[in-house]
Amino acid sequence: MVTAGSSAAPPIEFEQVTKRFGKRTVLSDLSFSVPEGTVVGMLGPNGSGKSTAMRVLLGLYSATSGRARVLGKAKGDRGFADAVKRVGTIIEAPPLYKRLSPIDNLRIRVAATGYSADDAEVRGLLNRVGLAGRLDDPVGDFSLGMRQRVGIALALVGDPKIVVLDEPTNGLDPAGSVEIRNLIKELPGRGITTLVCTHRLTEIESTCDYAVLMQKGHLVAQGTLDEIRSRSTVGGHRIQVAPDSLERAVATLTGLGLGQVSVDDGDIVLARTVDDPAELTRALAQQGIYLRGLQNQHASLEEAFLEITGGDHAESEAGS
Amino acid sequence: MNAEFLKLRLLSLPRWTAVAVLAGVVVTGAMLDVFPRDDGAGFISVMSTVTSLLTEVAAIVLGSWAATLEFGSGTLQRTLTAQADRTRVLLAKLTVLVLAVAALALAAAAAAGGLVDVVTRQQGIDLDRGDLAQVLLANVPAAITVSVIAFGLGLLTRSIGGALTVTLTFVLVLPGILVLVPDVSRYVYATFEGDMTTRLAGDVAPGAEVHSLPVAVLGVLVWAVVLLVPGWLRFLRDDLK
Numbered sequence: 299m300v301t302a303g304s305s306a307a308p309p310i311e312f313e314q315v316t317k318r319f320g321k322r323t324v325l326s327d328l329s330f331s332v333p334e335g336t337v338v339g340m341l342g343p344n345g346s347g348k349s350t351a352m353r354v355l356l357g358l359y360s361a362t363s364g365r366a367r368v369l370g371k372a373k374g375d376r377g378f379a380d381a382v383k384r385v386g387t388i389i390e391a392p393p394l395y396k397r398l399s400p401i402d403n404l405r406i407r408v409a410a411t412g413y414s415a416d417d418a419e420v421r422g423l424l425n426r427v428g429l430a431g432r433l434d435d436p437v438g439d440f441s442l443g444m445r446q447r448v449g450i451a452l453a454l455v456g457d458p459k460i461v462v463l464d465e466p467t468n469g470l471d472p473a474g475s476v477e478i479r480n481l482i483k484e485l486p487g488r489g490i491t492t493l494v495c496t497h498r499l500t501e502i503e504s505t506c507d508y509a510v511l512m513q514k515g516h517l518v519a520q521g522t523l524d525e526i527r528s529r530s531t532v533g534g535h536r537i538q539v540a541p542d543s544l545e546r547a548v549a550t551l552t553g554l555g556l557g558q559v560s561v562d563d564g565d566i567v568l569a570r571t572v573d574d575p576a577e578l579t580r581a582l583a584q585q586g587i588y589l590r591g592l593q594n595q596h597a598s599l600e601e602a603f604l605e606i607t608g609g610d611h612a613e614s615e616a617g618s
Numbered sequence: 619m620n621a622e623f624l625k626l627r628l629l630s631l632p633r634w635t636a637v638a639v640l641a642g643v644v645v646t647g648a649m650l651d652v653f654p655r656d657d658g659a660g661f662i663s664v665m666s667t668v669t670s671l672l673t674e675v676a677a678i679v680l681g682s683w684a685a686t687l688e689f690g691s692g693t694l695q696r697t698l699t700a701q702a703d704r705t706r707v708l709l710a711k712l713t714v715l716v717l718a719v720a721a722l723a724l725a726a727a728a729a730a731g732g733l734v735d736v737v738t739r740q741q742g743i744d745l746d747r748g749d750l751a752q753v754l755l756a757n758v759p760a761a762i763t764v765s766v767i768a769f770g771l772g773l774l775t776r777s778i779g780g781a782l783t784v785t786l787t788f789v790l791v792l793p794g795i796l797v798l799v800p801d802v803s804r805y806v807y808a809t810f811e812g813d814m815t816t817r818l819a820g821d822v823a824p825g826a827e828v829h830s831l832p833v834a835v836l837g838v839l840v841w842a843v844v845l846l847v848p849g850w851l852r853f854l855r856d857d858l859k
Contacts, residue, residue: 410700
């Protein structure tokens, strides 16, 4: 379970949630929680159950079994409706009245939730997501990326404690994606807990503290990004020695029984990660071979994801 | 409820529906000025029939729209995250709908009454203004009820086209067919609604078989509840996007 130091109920918590549509199981025994003030990424290929999990969390869908809690309240609990009001959300497409302007869309949201947000605050928020100058145009005339910005403004209006964003940079150009990612990174500073659902690995790597990996309705991995990367067998070390010592160094390292040792572009490549790299320097020094360099090799999130999911598709490039 | 009022004010369909009703009333008034009737009752009858039809169709449109707006525009998610208590969502929508339809029907009745008054004065025709007001206002409850029925059928069909078709068929087409089966037609919605309006208008023809006002009102309410509840329950229970 993804956890933090706080002992209070986590803002978002899934406890053995299963969701079936007829005979089709879309979520299977999903359990994880999101610590307060963090940005957690829910990563999985299309159809992995991310959006369904969000809908169960917000009470749009009923769980077949298990409980999904937002601010400690599950659907059916007293106070659930008030808890959900504190969540700003976009699931799949931004939900907009297309004949209305961004400002009128936000006014309706403010009225529906009962938040106190005056016109200046609403305009300020729209300016912040890059919509200055288009505040009074119908959102139906906007590009997909601009609608996405209105959707994000909708999610942030009022004083949300939690923001749930499903594919937040969908349709945005690279500059727009960076702006939105920077905005997401600011949210913990405002005390907002954020869950970003995406099939884009770059999104997770650039914005999230933790990640939850889903595949076919199952949670297949969770933890900090480093923890997830460490689950990959991709790793090892690259070692540089003097060219005249290369063959002896390879022989020495092979003799240590540390797995496959190869040479790549003049570097020695050790496939397995050694717990204590000093062990390597010591062994080589005893043979009179001194290191010119040693780098630890890490799996990228993409490599870890592909390995964990058995090659199931997730996109590594924004916009691809 | 404030959000529902805002939608009503900001979105275009309610505005155009109101414009269509009032334009229809004005055109009818103009036609009565050009082609006058022989007596005051004739003016009242024409204007009442037109106003009744216009407000009923408008009520069906507004009821269907109110129930299906979020399904059609993909905004259900934001509505249900702003207010996760679905009963409250429906009550807010229904309350605003009833108030809007009542306001529109009253405005149409007021405009119709004013126009008939002006036209008959111009024509030098004596008119019982009490009768005029009673007949025109008698249409208001029927408009409200039919909007509730359209709302219920909208929740059931989740499509404005579906809701319009089913409600118009039920309210306007089916009664014309069921007239062929008198024992059945006595208990259909349109009969109760017609009898309620006739009683409220004080316009019962001698010898006509008309339900008493309490029975007619009860019949209308039972039909409204029967047609509202299935869609309401579906909305409360289903998984919704």
